Structures are given as structure tokens and as C-alpha cells.
Amino acid sequence: xxxxxxxxxxxxxxxxxxxxxxxxxxxxxxxxxxxxxxxxxxxxxxxxxxxxxxxxxxxxxxxxxxxxxxxxxxxxxxxxxxxxxxxxxxxxxxxxxxxxxxxxxxxxxxxxxxxxxxxxxxxxxxxxxxxxxxxxxxxxxxxxxxxxxxxxxxxxxxxxxxxxxxxxxxxxxxxxxxxxxxxxxxxxxxxxxxxxxxxxxxxxxxxxxxxxxxxxxxxxxxxxxxxxxxxxxxxxxxxxxxxxxxxxxxxxxxxxxxxxxxxxxxxxxxxxxxxxxxxxxxxxxxxxxxxxxxxxxxxxxxxxxxxxxxxxxxxxxxxxxxxx
Amino acid sequence: xxxxxxxxxxxxxxxxxxxxxxxxxxxxxxxxxxxxxxxxxxxxxxxxxxxxxxxxxxxxxxxxxxxxxxxxxxxxxxxxxxxxxxxxxxxxxxxxxxxxxxxxxxxxxxxxxxxxxxxxxxxxxxxxxxxxxxxxxxxxxxxxxxxxxxxxxxxxxxxxxxxxxxxxxxxxxxxxxxxxxxxxxxxxxxxxxxxxxxxxxxxxxxxxxxxxxxxxxxxxxxxxxxxxxxxxxxxxxxxxxxxxxxxxxxxxxxxxxxxxxxxxxxxxxxxxxxxxxxxxxxxxxxxxxxxxxxxxxxxxxxxxxxxxxxxxxxxxxxxxxxxxxxxxxxxxxx
Numbered sequence: 001x002x003x004x005x006x007x008x009x010x011x012x013x014x015x016x017x018x019x020x021x022x023x024x025x026x027x028x029x030x031x032x033x034x035x036x037x038x039x040x041x042x043x044x045x046x047x048x049x050x051x052x053x054x055x056x057x058x059x060x061x062x063x064x065x066x067x068x069x070x071x072x073x074x075x076x077x078x079x080x081x082x083x084x085x086x087x088x089x090x091x092x093x094x095x096x097x098x099x100x101x102x103x104x105x106x107x108x109x110x111x112x113x114x115x116x117x118x119x120x121x122x123x124x125x126x127x128x129x130x131x132x133x134x135x136x137x138x139x140x141x142x143x144x145x146x147x148x149x150x151x152x153x154x155x156x157x158x159x160x161x162x163x164x165x166x167x168x169x170x171x172x173x174x175x176x177x178x179x180x181x182x183x184x185x186x187x188x189x190x191x192x193x194x195x196x197x198x199x200x201x202x203x204x205x206x207x208x209x210x211x212x213x214x215x216x217x218x219x220x221x222x223x224x225x226x227x228x229x230x231x232x233x234x235x236x237x238x239x240x241x242x243x244x245x246x247x248x249x250x251x252x253x254x255x256x257x258x259x260x261x262x263x264x265x266x267x268x269x270x271x272x273x274x275x276x277x278x279x280x281x282x283x284x285x286x287x288x289x290x291x292x293x294x295x296x297x298x299x300x301x302x303x304x305x306x307x308x309x310x311x312x313x314x315x316x317x318x319x320x321x322x323x324x
Numbered sequence: 325x326x327x328x329x330x331x332x333x334x335x336x337x338x339x340x341x342x343x344x345x346x347x348x349x350x351x352x353x354x355x356x357x358x359x360x361x362x363x364x365x366x367x368x369x370x371x372x373x374x375x376x377x378x379x380x381x382x383x384x385x386x387x388x389x390x391x392x393x394x395x396x397x398x399x400x401x402x403x404x405x406x407x408x409x410x411x412x413x414x415x416x417x418x419x420x421x422x423x424x425x426x427x428x429x430x431x432x433x434x435x436x437x438x439x440x441x442x443x444x445x446x447x448x449x450x451x452x453x454x455x456x457x458x459x460x461x462x463x464x465x466x467x468x469x470x471x472x473x474x475x476x477x478x479x480x481x482x483x484x485x486x487x488x489x490x491x492x493x494x495x496x497x498x499x500x501x502x503x504x505x506x507x508x509x510x511x512x513x514x515x516x517x518x519x520x521x522x523x524x525x526x527x528x529x530x531x532x533x534x535x536x537x538x539x540x541x542x543x544x545x546x547x548x549x550x551x552x553x554x555x556x557x558x559x560x561x562x563x564x565x566x567x568x569x570x571x572x573x574x575x576x577x578x579x580x581x582x583x584x585x586x587x588x589x590x591x592x593x594x595x596x597x598x599x600x601x602x603x604x605x606x607x608x609x610x611x612x613x614x615x616x617x618x619x620x621x622x623x624x625x626x627x628x629x630x631x632x633x634x635x636x637x638x639x640x641x642x643x644x645x646x647x648x649x650x651x652x653x654x655x656x657x658x
Contacts, residue, residue, distance in 0.1 A: 213432035217493075220390050221446035221500055222419045231445075235436040 058315055064307025071301045075121035083115035086271045095287050104293040107279060116271035117294050123272035124253045124301060127187055131252035132245040134191045139198020140241060146199065147206025148229060157203070160196045168193035168255065169262070176264040186265050190252045201244050205237050239316035246309030250302045257298055273298045330367040332536045333389075333422070333504055338362040338398035338408075340381075340388045344609065356609050358384040360560035362398070363635075366504065371530060371537040373547040373568075375583070376557035377605055382540045383427075385557075386508040389538070390424050391415060403503065420450040423497035425526075427509035429489035433481035439467070439492055440477040446500040466495040470525060487518035494525065504536040511546060523550055544587045548572055553641070556580045559608055559616045562635065566642030576644035578621050615647065623648060 055062045074081065090110030098105045104113035146156040168190070175189040209215060210233065218228050259265030260274020261281070268275055273294040280290030340359040358381040366372045374382050388395045391407070400408040407418055423446075426432035433442060443463045446452075453459035467476050470491040481489060490510065497505050507526065511519045527550045530537050541547050547554060548568065555565040556579060564577040575581045582599040601620045606612050612619045618628035625647070633645040 213426040213428055214434040216387075216390075216392050217424070217426060217432055217496065218434075218445065219392060220419055220422075220424050221496065222416050222449035223445060224416070224449075231437070232434050236434070 058311050060307045061311030061315065064304045064309075064311060067300060067304035068308060071121055071297070071304065072125060074118055075125050078118045078122065081118055083118050084112050086111060086115040086119040087269060088112075095283065095290075097287075098289055105287070105289050107276070107290050108283060108287075111271075113276065113290060113293055116276050117273065117297055120271045120273045120276060120294060121297065121301070123183060123266055123270060124256060124298065126183060127190065127256040127272075128249040128253040128301075128305065130187045131190045131194060132249035134187070135194035135198050135248050135252075136241060136245045138191070139195045140202050140237070142195065142199040143202025144206060144229060144233070144237075147203045147210065148225070148233070153203075156199075160199050163192070164196045166193075169258070169264075172255075172259050173262075173264045176259075181265065181267040183266055183270065186256055186259060189259075190255050193255075194248050194252065197248070198241070198244060201240060202237055205240055206233055209233050209236050239312075243309050243313040243316065246305055246312060250305040250309070253298065253302055253305070257294075328367070330369075331365050332368045332403055333366040333538070334399075334401040335365070335389070336363050336399040336401070338385070338388060338400065339396045340384050340393055341396045354609055357560050357611065358608060359388060360608075360611075362557075362560075362562055364555055364562065364565060366536045366538055368503065368536050369530070369534040370553065371527075371539055371551045373539040373541060373551040373554045374557055375541055375544060375547055375554060377542065379605055379608070380557045381560040381608070382542075382557055383508050384560075386424065386506050386538070386540055389506060390419075390422065417450065420446075420452075420500045421503045423500050423502040423505050425490070425493050425497050425505060425507045425510040428513055429486045429493060430481075430513075432493050433489055435481055437481070438477070439479055439481070442481070442492065443467070443477075443495055443499050446496060450500055452499075452501060462499070466499055467492075469498065469529070470495045485518075486514050487522060490514060490518075490522050491525065494522075494529070498529065498533075502535070504538065505530075506538045506540070508540045509542070510539075512541065512543065519546070526550065544583060556583065559605065559611050561616060561645070563617065563646070564642075564644040565635070566639060566644075570639055570642050574639075576638040576642065576649055577617075577646045578623050578648070579617050580644075582622075615645075 088111060090106070092110065093102075093106055094108050094110040096102050096106040096110075102112055102114065104117060107113055107116070142156060142160065146153045146160075171193055172186075172189045175185060179185050212232075215228060215232050218232050223231070256265060256272065257274035257277065260272050260276075261278040263278065265274050266272040268279070276294040277291045280287065280294075284291055338359055339357070339361055342356040342358060344354040344356055360381075362385060364372065374385060376382055384393065387393045389400055395408050398408065399406055402418065402421060405418070407415060410418070437445075440463055443466055444459060447459055447462055453462055463477060464474055467474060472488060472491055472495075476484070476488075476492075481492065484492065490513075493510075505526075510526070511522050514522060523546055526537070526539075529535060539547065539551060551568050553565065553567055554571045555562050556571075556577065557563070558579050564571065564575065564580045566576075571580065572584065575584055578599075582601050585597060585599045599622060601622075603620050606616070606619055612629075614630045615621070615624070615628040615633050618624040621628065627647050631647070633647045635643045635645045636649060638644045638649050
């Protein structure tokens with residue numbers, strides 16, 4: 001075969017392989033241990049322990065998960081938990097203290113606070129989980145594009161910077177002024193504010209992953225870009241993403257409550273923990289329980305979500321036991 | 325004739341420069357010349373070792389050849405076809421012929437893919453299997469070939485030791501049925517005993533499959549054990565290239581001599597005169613004038629500071645870039 005290229009100027013000019021150049025055939029030279037066949041011992045796979053073992057390894061996930069499950073069931077079974085219509089007004093029975101009949105008392109319009117808190121869980125969970133899901137998906141898409149398509153990175157990231165420069169509360173008030181207050185609008189507003197956080201996280205992870213030798217190996221073994229993203233980048237992005245999603249969930253619940261508190265949230269006709277507290281704040285010094293009960297539930301739920309997030313972060317950390 | 329029928333890979337004046345700095349608007353003017361004009365060939369079934377200190381550009385050569393970096397200049401000819409200027413799409417099917425074994429056995433395997441999926445990827449990408457039964461048979465043959473049990477296929481990478489993982493990495497490279505394997509410090513991260521096993525595995529595979537191998541290493545003891553030819557790199561250039569025995573017995577470049585003198589002899593009391601180089605490797609951003617090695621060369625003279633030596637023939641298939649090998653060199657030259 002003849003080469004099709006310009007003349008070589010390199011060292012191959014005088015190439016003349018001679019038999020003496022073959023590597024050692026017999027005994028290895030000093031300095032190298034004689035290779036013995038490798039004992040093919042692969043440690044037996046650890047069987048997943050019983051339930052108790054899982055609890056012991058991941059106490060935070062279990063505790064957070066149980067708390068979250070309670071709140072979730074509460075929201076789901078709200079009509080069957082001894083509640084009355086949370087919007088029924090009873091001016092004659094307003095601002096009652098907690099009693100056997102009104103477990104958490106009544107507010108200044110005579111509505112049963114227990115019923116309102118139980119129904120309010122629906123709004124908090126809906127907002128928290130919807131925002132976590134939507135912001136994760138949108139942020140993942142933005143972060144992947146930004147991390148993989150280098151020439152788009154600058155443009156996308158400057159837009160993200162712009163989004164981050166708008167205070168979320170201001171964004172919320174603006175959106176509420178432009179549209180009607182509804183749960184959907186609250187979800188949209190919080191999601192928009194949370195997308196940049198996810199996008200930045202994902203971009204960072206993608207930028208470090210694309211330099212990983214296994215991604216380079218995928219390139220050299222002929223894998224196409226979509227398959228590289230799907231098979232090599234995405235699965236390794238999900239762990240930090242999941243953790244981030246739980247924090248977003250918790251932060252969205254708090255943001256929803258803050259928005260309810262300042263009147264830029266869910267309309268007052270729908271009870272949410274935020275607007276129950278907002279309505280009770282005028283009476284805070286005399287009827288503190290109106291604020292207290294939704295606050296306790298909000299804190300507990302946010303704590304539960306954060307516990308799950310912390311637990312997931314530990315469990316998904318590759319440096320921790322992998323088969324836990 | 326510069327190439328023979330056995331020539332598989334031919335590299336002509338390969339350069340890879342990295343522009344440095346460069347602010348938001350300003351164009352960068354400083355350039356890191358990681359690889360600065362490299363030429364060599366690798367024959368079918370031959371091992372060429374590329375040796376040199378850390379930071380001399382060895383790994384950049386590997387990445388530029390594999391087109392993980394786009395070369396700045398030069399030509400890469402694989403089996404008679406120029407591949408350095410191909411588009412990513414045109415290059416993809418040709419990648420099969422040139423595979424790479426990576427240095428770090430831990431980060432070179434996707435932690436979220438089982439061994440079976442890792443090995444199936446190249447076979448599927450290059451369409452090397454006819455049907456799923458054939459695919460499975462090929463994968464099974466691969467793990468056995470690199471000395472792992474078949475049960476390994478269902479396992480995750482983290483269930484293996486470093487040496488076992490490197491075997492998986494080798495199997496992945498073999499899965500593409502390549503003609504050339506580039507081993508970029510493939511054994512540097514391994515324990516001594518495991519290192520020897522992997523080196524022997526590579527050597528056996530090369531003989532059995534008639535593979536060409538570009539073995540990048542800084543470990544001269546291992547290089548001597550398994551290579552046919554050696555190329556010594558210093559600051560992005562080849563300073564000496566030649567057949568293994570000739571180069572190890574009669575190095576013609578002071579840098580090669582210094583490197584060889586630093587290889588420990590595993591025998592108590594056995595000594596050799598160490599040539600201790602002074603100073604550090606100069607920065608590839610601003611390499612020394614003349615011969616790049618003159619700042620550290622114990623035998624440097626005036627000419628070395630101004631004139632860059634060419635790679636000249638000093639023996640059969642043996643070239644070195646040093647003025648000392650010139651007939652006109654001063655008598656002090658050893």
C-alpha cells in the first residue's frame with residue numbers, strides 16, 4: 001500500500017524493523033513481577049438487608065418519608081378526617097378557641113381552622129411537587145442544552161442570569177397583577193423563579209460529566225451525541241437533580257405561603273397555609289392559634305421534604321455504599 | 325518510500341496548541357504548545373511506546389489522534405486514509421479501527437451501566453453483531469478474553485477492583501475490533517502486581533490479534549518489557565525514536581540518557597550513575613529557544629541555545645534530535 005499524503009519528514013524514514021526488536025518472550029526483565037493468573041474473585045453481591053437495615057442506613061429518608069406520607073394522606077383524605085366545609089362562614093362562632101368541636105378553633109369569619117388546615121395541605125403539596133417537577137424538567141432541558149451545545153451556552157446563561165436578577169417576590173406580584181390569582185398561576189410564577197437554579201446546577205454537572213473518560217470512551221466507540229446524552233450524561237445527572245428537586249419542593253411550599261401572606265398567592269376562596277396565616281396575622285397577639293396551626297404544618301412538611309432530600313443526597317452519593 | 329504495506333498509522337507534523345486566557349472580548353495571544361510537530365508511524369502488529377515526563381504532551385497526542393481534540397495542524401493517516409480533517413459524521417465509522425484504553429479505570433467506566441451494556445455499546449454502534457444472540461456471544465467472548473468470568477457481565481463497574489475494571493476497559497476497546505489500540509497510561513493507576521498482569525494481557529492480546537499499539541507511559545521498565553519501538557517526548561516534540569533494544573542500550577539523546585539512568589534497578593547494591601537533571605520542565609507556553617532541552621541538558625553548548633536540532637538518523641530506524649550527534653559536534657560529547 002502506498003501512502004496518499006505528503007512526504008514524511010518524520011522518524012519513519014529509516015524504519016526497518018528487525019527481529020531483535022521484538023519484546024521479551026521468555027523471562028520478564030527484572031523490575032516486573034511475574035504475572036500470575038488473576039484470582040477472579042468478585043465480592044459476592046451484598047443482599048439488600050431487611051426493612052430495618054434500610055431504616056438504619058437511611059434514617060433521615062425514613063423519618064422524612066413517614067412525615068410526608070402523613071401529610072400526603074391528610075391531603076388526599078381531607079373530606080373523611082372529621083372536617084367540615086373549610087369555606088363555610090359562621091359569623092356567630094368567630095374566633096373560638098380550640099375545643100372538642102373546633103379542634104384548632106375558628107377564624108374571624110367563623111371558619112373551622114382544622115378543616116382549613118387539612119384542606120390547605122392540598123395546595124401546599126400540589127404547589128410544592130408541581131413546581132419541583134416542572135422546574136426540574138425545564139431546568140434539566142436548559143442545563144443540558146447549555147452544557148452540551150457550547151456555542152449556545154453564553155446566550156442561554158445570560159438569559160438565566162437575567163431571570164435570576166429578578167427578585168422572586170417581585171416577579172410573583174407582577175404576575176399576579178397581570179393575571180388572576182389561581183393555583184396554576186402561583187405554580188407558574190414559582191417555577192419560573194426556580195428554573196435558573198436547576199439550569200445552573202445541571203449545566204455544572206454536565207460540564208464536568210462531558211470531560212469524564214467514560215464519555216470520551218463513548219465518543220471513541222462511535223456513540224452518537226443523542227445516545228451519549230441519554231445513556232451517559234442524563235443518568236449521572238439525575239442524582240444531584242433529585243436532591244435539588246426536593247429542596248425546590250420545600251422552597252416552593254414556603255414561597256407559596258409567603259405569597260399567600262402578602263396577598264399575591266392563591267385566592268382567599270381556596271384555603272392554603274399561607275393565606276390562613278395571612279388572615280390570622282391581624283389577630284396574632286390575641287388569637288395566636290390561627291397562625292400557629294398552619295405554621296406548624298408548614299414547618300413539619302418542609303422539614304419532612306428536606307429530610308428526604310438530605311437522605312437522598314447521602315444515599316445517592318457514589319462515595320457512600322452503593323448498594324444501600 | 326516512507327511507508328510500507330505494514331504501515332497502519334502515520335502521523336505527520338501533528339500539532340495541538342491551546343490558546344490561553346482570552347477575556348470576554350480580547351483575543352488570546354498566548355498559546356500553550358502541548359504537541360508541537362510530531363511525526364511517527366505505527367505498523368500493524370507493532371507496539372510503539374511514547375515516553376516522557378508528566379506534562380510533555382503524551383496524553384494530548386492520544387486525544388488528538390482519537391479526535392477528542394481537534395488537531396491544530398498536521399496529518400493523521402490511518403490505513404492510507406487521512407482522518408484528521410474528516411467531519412464527525414464521516415469519522416464515526418472509522419473510529420472502530422482505532423480504540424483507546426484510558427488511564428483511570430474508575431472514571432473510564434460509566435457507573436450507571438452494567439458491564440454487558442458497556443461492552444455492547446461499541447458492537448452496536450459499529451454494527452458488528454448479527455442479531456442479539458451474536459451480540460451476546462461476542463460480549464461473552466470478550467470478557468473471557470480479558471480474563472474475567474462470564475458472571476461479570478451482569479455486574480456494575482463499582483463491584484470490581486482497579487485491575488478488573490481496566491480489563492473491562494480493554495474489553496471495551498477490543499469490542500470495536502480495532503487495528504490500533506492507544507493505551508494512555510493504561511497501567512499507571514494500578515498496583516505493581518496488577519500492573520504486570522495487565523501489561524502481559526495487553527502484550528498477549530497484541531500478539532494474538534496482530535494489534536498495533538501506541539503505548540503511552542512514563543514507566544520505562546514496563547515500556548522495555550512490552551514494546552518494539554520507543555519514542556521519547558520532551559516538551560511536545562519527539563527527541564529520540566528508535567528500536568527498543570538500540571534505544572535502551574545506546575541512547576543518543578542526553579534526555580533519553582537521563583531518563584534511562586533514573587530507572588531503578590531492583591537489585592540491592594546495583595548502582596548506575598544517575599544523571600540528575602537540574603530544574604523543572606520549562607513551560608510549553610514559552611519553550612526555550614534552540615533545542616528545547618538546552619536549559620536542563622548537562623552537555624549543552626552554544627549552538628544548542630540558538631539552533632533547534634533536527635531529528636536525524638543515528639542508527640537503523642533510530643533517530644535523535646541532538647547536535648551532539650553531528651559530526652561537527654565538539655569533542656566533549658560522549
